[in-house]
Amino acid sequence: MARVLITGAAGFLGSHLCDRFINEGNEVIGMDNLITGDLKNIEHLFELPNFEFYNHDVTKFVHVPGPLDYILHFASPASPIDYLKIPIQTLKVGAMGTHNLLGLAKEKKARILIASTSEVYGDPLVHPQTEEYFGNVNTLGPRGVYDEAKRFMESITMAYHRFHALETRIVRIFNTYGPRMRLNDGRVIPAFIGQALRGEDLTIFGEGTQTRSFCYVDDQIDGIYKLLMSDYVYPVNIGNPKEITINQLAHEILELTGSDQRVINKPLPADDPLQRKPDISKAAEILDWYPLVSREEGFAKTFEYFKNIPNEELFKREHKDFKKYNRI
Numbered sequence: 121m122a123r124v125l126i127t128g129a130a131g132f133l134g135s136h137l138c139d140r141f142i143n144e145g146n147e148v149i150g151m152d153n154l155i156t157g158d159l160k161n162i163e164h165l166f167e168l169p170n171f172e173f174y175n176h177d178v179t180k181f182v183h184v185p186g187p188l189d190y191i192l193h194f195a196s197p198a199s200p201i202d203y204l205k206i207p208i209q210t211l212k213v214g215a216m217g218t219h220n221l222l223g224l225a226k227e228k229k230a231r232i233l234i235a236s237t238s239e240v241y242g243d244p245l246v247h248p249q250t251e252e253y254f255g256n257v258n259t260l261g262p263r264g265v266y267d268e269a270k271r272f273m274e275s276i277t278m279a280y281h282r283f284h285a286l287e288t289r290i291v292r293i294f295n296t297y298g299p300r301m302r303l304n305d306g307r308v309i310p311a312f313i314g315q316a317l318r319g320e321d322l323t324i325f326g327e328g329t330q331t332r333s334f335c336y337v338d339d340q341i342d343g344i345y346k347l348l349m350s351d352y353v354y355p356v357n358i359g360n361p362k363e364i365t366i367n368q369l370a371h372e373i374l375e376l377t378g379s380d381q382r383v384i385n386k387p388l389p390a391d392d393p394l395q396r397k398p399d400i401s402k403a404a405e406i407l408d409w410y411p412l413v414s415r416e417e418g419f420a421k422t423f424e425y426f427k428n429i430p431n432e433e434l435f436k437r438e439h440k441d442f443k444k445y446n447r448i
Contacts, residue, residue, distance in 0.1 A: 121170070122146045123187055125230075127178050127221065128194035130157030132300050133235070133293070136341050137192055138162055142171060144345075149184060152195065153177040155209065156202050161300050178217035179209070188228040190348060193221045194235045196269065200389070201306035207265040214269025215276075222280045222288075231287035233348045234277050236355060238294040238396060239267045248363075248397040251292065251355050261390050274355060281353055289352070291344050294359025294398045298337030298418065299425035303433065309334065309419075312370055313426045316377040317434055326388030328367035333397045335360035336418035339411040346407040359398035360411040376419050377427075 124141045128134035129150025134157065141148050147170045150162055154175065165171040176182065178195045196213045197203040203210040218234060225232035241249045242257035257267045274290055281288040297309040304314060315322050335358070343358035364372075370383050403409045426434075 122189040123149070124190045124192065125149045125151060125184055125188055125224075126192045126194065127151045127217070128157060128196065128235075129173065130154060130159055130161050131194060131198070132161070132298075132302070133296065133337070133340065133344075134194040135161035135300055136298075136337050137194065137344065138165060138171070140341050140345055142168065146170070148172075149174065151176050151178065151182075155206065156197050156199075156302070156305070158302070178220055179212045180220075182220045182224050184224065184228075188224070188230040191221055191225050191228075191230050191232040192235070192344070192348065193218060193232065193273075196235065197266070198237075199302070199305040199307050200263070201304075203266040204262055207262075210265045211269050214273050218273045218276055222276065222286065226280065226284055226286055231289065231348065232277070233289040233291060233344065234273050236270045236274050236290050236292045237266075238292055238357070238359065238398065239263070239393075240271050240274065240292065241393075242267060243393045244395060247395050248361065248399040249357070250399040251357055251402055258390075263390070263392075278353075287353075289347050289350070290355040291347050292355050292357045292398075293340065294335060294357065295332050295396065296335045296337055296340040296359070298422050300337075301422075303426060303429065304436070308332070308366065308369065309373070309422065310426065312373040313377065313423055314434065316373055316379040316381060317427060319379075319381065321382045321384045322370045322374065324366055324370055324383055324385050325392065326366075327385065328370065328383070329365055330388075330392065330394045331363045331365050331396060332369070333360050333363045334369075334415060334418070335411055336413035336421070339413050343403060343407065343409045346409050347403075350407055352402075352406050356402050356406065357398040357400050358403055358409070359400065360415075361398055361400055362415065363397040364415075372415075372419065376423055
């Protein structure tokens, strides 16, 4: 039995990682300050003897009593709505939070995996994106708080690996979807499903010709797990290389939900990437990993989850007071 710390444990990916490591027979410590996470994602674990939860902000000093074998750092806002509302906290969790957890990993002699993102590539000039591509990122734009936080995470992680010989892993996560996503967090799949369920028109930003590549959460978690257990220290893309346009996505969601709403267009936000497709050659070669869940199957499972949520959640808008988290 390994002892595993998972930050961002009450979030979308963090909660699924908790499930995976619990199912593998490990002792799991979940940590989250619940800015964007939700305890309902992990409440089914609370009665288990091999799970405990710390309500803690990792930008503050992190102490966990006892040994640790693995740390998975997933504590970061991940949707545009969140990181545009809490830009300073987004930068702090990427910088100070990562520094604190690398220090903890050094103290405990634990292997640490940090969650990076395809956003480190920015609006890419190379397609598909390989791990060797350095990116095309606007450091001064509104999305820069997220993109640069993740790029810094990668840099400081590699510094700890080289200077302290720390065992580190870096996963670059491409668009992932599935149950436990927040319905109103601004990410495109839950946004479209929520609009369809509420009888609203589906909103596309721009002309809808921009592309994304969507990976179902079970495949993403399997890729992350395999990377953690591998010997590879450099970044690895984990995502589904089957690329579709946002227009195509909108019409697939309408067909899935049986809706007859219109598709309407609004202006494209600044620095929104026009193309996104991972080159997963490294994941296939090094991890023997490839996504297995088809878009049709994944969309059906995701829609089943969302159509069963209570009406008060379906119709509510995000209302959390983020201001206190922006204190410098």
